[in-house]
Amino acid sequence: METFYRPLIVFIAGFLFLKVTGKKAVSQMHAFDLLYIFVLTNIISAPIEVRHLGKALTYAVMVVILYKIFIRLSLHNKLRWILYESPTVLIQNGDIDRKGLKKARMPMNELLSHLRVQGYTDTREIAMAVMEETGSISVIPKSEYRPIEPNDLHLKVKKAYLPIPLIMDGQILEHNLKYLQVDQGWLLAEVEKQGEKVNEISLATYLENGKLSIDNNDIEEHPSDPYFYKPGKDN
Structure with missing residues (x-):
């Protein structure tokens, strides 16, 4: 027993x-x-x-x-x-529900963080934001702020292409070169053509048009420009 x-x-x-x-x-x-x-x-x-x-x-x-x-x-x-827990409303029709935030034990900055993760920067654009029973945040934008989809314009779109990584954190991905049936010589030539070095590349991807896109470790600074604001204290 x-x-x-x-x-x-x-x-x-x-x-x-x-x-x-x-x-x-x-x-x-x-x-x-x-x-x-x-x-x-x-x-x-x-x-x-x-x-x-x-x-x-x-x-x-x-x-x-x-x-x-x-x-x-x-x-x-x-x-x-x-x-199961009931969903908790955090934002309704652009207005922040402070009772909902208190119930979810969520500070304002964390709510804003969750919105940024989903691509929203202004609470006024949100029709409803809800903390689901699993603790995740669902965000539904107002209709005028909803991203336009091809079906809205009755457009036919081509098949989505996923850029294929060839260099990550300065390391060449041999298996992806083999998959694309290109050799390392071609890759090194493309890197050199763009004036980069393999060990300084964060990410290099093979694009749909057959070209190489490179993101190096350099970050361009824009001091005091409100369009390049970074959340946090490291401004």
Whole structure:
């Protein structure tokens, strides 16, 4: 009986603790997913410190079964709202929801950081920003700020091309040269043509037109130019 109730108590108590902690602490994972990893890791590593391999493996099996049960229960709508956090609105119609930020325990600068990651710099352009149950941030722009898509203009577009890296951090990627069926001599000639050195190149990619695009380690500075503002204190 102890083999059953001990893992159950640990699992439920841990789940409640994570729920109290909030979505931010379990970003990208559901609370019981994260708990499952933590508990299972601790149980499996226990025999290294104490010689109870059989008991540890039994507990691990129980935790796996409990996790499977939680996953199955989460498929039912009535229980889903108990097991999962509700989405938290952070911005609505361009207005920042301070109650939502407080509930998500998210400072303003972190919200702005999440918006920048998704390509938005002005909160007024956002129709809705929501912290999902996994802790990730979903951003929906207002219709007038939504990027125009080819379907909006009834345009047909050509197939997307992925630039192929040939040099990364000063190292030549031989396997990509082989894939493209070009030799190292061609690559070195192209690098020299652009006045660069292989060991000073951050990234060199093979473009659709057969040319080489090079990004070296140099960064052009633009002091006091508001269009080149860098977030943080290193301005």
